[in-house]
Amino acid sequence: MNKKRWIALIIFVALVGVSIVVQFPSVEEIGFFHGEDWMETVIESGSEELITVLDVEGMITANLPSGYFYDQYYHHGFFLNQLQSVYENPEVKAVVLRINSSGGGVSESDEIFQLIMDLREEYPKPLVVFFDQVAASGGYYIAAPADHIVATRNTLTGSIGVIMQSINFHQMAEDWGVEDVTFKSGPYKDLMNPLREMDEEEQAILQSIVDESYGFFVDAIVDGRGMDRSKVMTLADGRVYTGPQALENGLVDSLGQFEDSLEVAKELAGLENPTIIRIQRDDSFSWWQLLAQGPEQSLLSRLVPGLAEMQGGRPVSVNNHAVPMYLWSW
Template sequence: MNAKRWIALGIVVALLVVSGITKITSTLLASDEETMSLTDSLMAIDSDVTEMVLEDGDVNNRIAVLTINGAIQDTGSSDSLLGGSEGYNHTDFMDQLEMIREDDTVAGVLLNVNSPGGGVVESAQIRDKILQIKKEKKLPVYVSFGSMAASGGYYVSAPADKIFASPETLTGSIGVIMQGYDFSELMKKVGISDNTIKSGEFKDIMSSTRPMTAEEKAIMQSMIDDSYGQFVKVVAQGRHMTEAEVRKIADGRIYDGRQAKANGLIDAFGYEENALDALKKDKKLKDAEVFEYDTSGGGLASLFSSSVSQVIGKKSEAEQAMQLMNMMGAPRLMYMYGK
């Protein structure tokens, strides 16, 4: 970060401190009853996660609405402080699942999924947490698919009690992919040579500077097969199918909603409102309060993010593209469609 940005950040911090003190003072003075302490005021300002009520109802029997929108990848949350990019945030989502696990007023969960999939590890983390919640809390989990819920998007949905999708939803793509690029021929043409010093024969496996050997391909294929086997088990367990039945439809292809229903991958056609109505009816939660978590919030973190964005601007498209390239630099096992 250059000197200009450091100066801008310093100004923003100073302004925020003054703004925070002013807000706290006015809150305390405006209260006839001294029910809010200085600490309470600070906590109110610095709340990163708030709850937004979508439908009023019984506050002791509530339905939590969660959303996965975008690729399921843990890109870190450090950029959010400086007005980072919008979309799926893995840390936030896992935090929301944990809040549900600790909240005795939550009686059901509706998960909206609109994702082409993502990382093998991140997908497994979500599924494991959902299973933990279902086991410990005995909570029903219903899922509503958006325009796409493929690969990892389907993986995280498999444990659901019921899955709803549009006839036009793209789903399935059950499988694993790992990709890399071989630029060795191009390097020869432009006169670029590679100098790699390694401790073992396979240390630079899937290097972009040379073709893979047959042995290297066999090594990587064994990893793909292991992850694929896990995916098949997840679907079989979640959809009450045999592994043989899953393998017949799990060749990586994408299905529309009609095909998915015929293959047993979803339970019914419908949208978010239909899934919510079914959850209320099936689990006797007709009068339940419906809410979602809001991580954009009105807290100090969001205020800081907004102010910094105005002063130094959001990331340029080039910076965002560079970040994506850095993430993709090392080949990863992915439950991903259309990578």
């Protein structure tokens, strides 16, 4: 390694050292909740009784790349920890969940839904949901157990259903003389192989998966909203609804702005002067975020060629398998 690279590496290590001092606050500085990379914002000061605001912003998935240059506002593990912490905290008397999401993975959406159901049974406290610009598909699914849902008149919500997509290139492959070579242990092991035509039996297998996830979605609304199943089935054809349309169809409880959802939470919790705080992920710049991207993506790896190989780094893999999604898509 030449002199310039050694100098760059020394500067980088020094900056990381400074970052360690800056990034780790004392216990007194943490605030109401103890969590790594948690940022608390006081929306309204009041008594020791708390209303806590949580956000679901972006696609509900655990599989997006992370790191400073590959950032995604929603982080699944972080949100689940948030949810657990606010419900377990006895000072929190109500929870407001702000949703701005077109949905996401079936698995992740259901994990949130199940956790909310479990926490509400163990720690009964009001849950109010505010729908921002979009709260569709999985974004609606996770809101189903709420005591009250507020939407704006411009909110797009609904999209109740499941989608599973892929692209098939078999005709193109034939035209260009591309041959698929696949060794498999069973006839359906390469289900949705894009280089061969899908038969009716395979389509039926995939449709059964979609139908089962769809049934879970309908059940969640029937149980969470207390709606008649036949009515839910009428509404659950995949279309999106505006806020007023959702109110008319019983998918939300009132129209308003974010501040209105806070007032509803106060009323349901019987609070006159609570402290309202928002918990978010701390997105302030950190040198650790550069390192957290992995050796094949980090700035350090660019300064020190061969670092990825030394650390056993491998190229980032992409999951090519189509999965069922609670997602507003086309």
